[in-house]
Amino acid sequence: MADDEEETLPETFWGVAHQLRHLRKKTLAPWDIAPSQARALGVLLREGPLRLSELSDHLRIAARSTTEVVDALQDRGLVERRPDPQDRRATLVAPTGEGTQVGAAIRASRDAEAEAYFSILTEAERADLTGILRKLRRSEH
Template sequence: MDADALADAFWGVARQLRSRNKEALAPWELTPSQFRGAAVVARHGPIRLSALAEHLRIAPRSATEVVDDLESRGLVERSPDPGDRRATLVTLTERGRTLVGEIQAARHARSADVFATLDAHDRAELGRLLRKVAGE
């Protein structure tokens, strides 16, 4: 298989995963970027807005908008950084932690559907190959 065919196959799977991800988020009326923001806060929080922007690979202003949206839904809260009064920390609320857990379970189920045609050996081999291509 040549590089173009591999790229087409890769992007086809990526489209399926993106579509399933959007379906998984639909019941919570959360956008993919909002979920990514909440997931980063869950993994790294309490976190400064600047660090959140770096993890999301977006501009700090965009990270502020994501946090504004999450805060308006009661999923995160801001607090002053005790180490630097000029900085703000973002933390998940209890509701946010619950929501992230529920969405991660739904996303896992949708992703598992995409790879259900592969047996355990094939999934392990695909994972190995993708990590190799990613340079890990």
């Protein structure tokens, strides 16, 4: 592998992304939950009950993929489908009590792992990095 100083910006970025993916898998291992399932559970805990189409939009994945993620979470008893009180034809997906507990535990574990990972940065560096990454995420590229 090339010396860190010789890496290009994209190489360095993807190296950090790889480290973070590995860290996420390690953090999720105690719950035997896939990253896509953890993301969906996190969205539901943050946003409250959602229709599948709304959850798809939040996750930025196809409706079919969202259905597979929700099915897996429902099989584990972490979410439930229930009628939408605003539209009887629609269904909402909501975390169960167990899903709320598991989601909160995952969030706490991920926060602790992220804190450890980013601890080498100063508060100013963290703020700069956060701003840069948000700017990149908002871009249309």
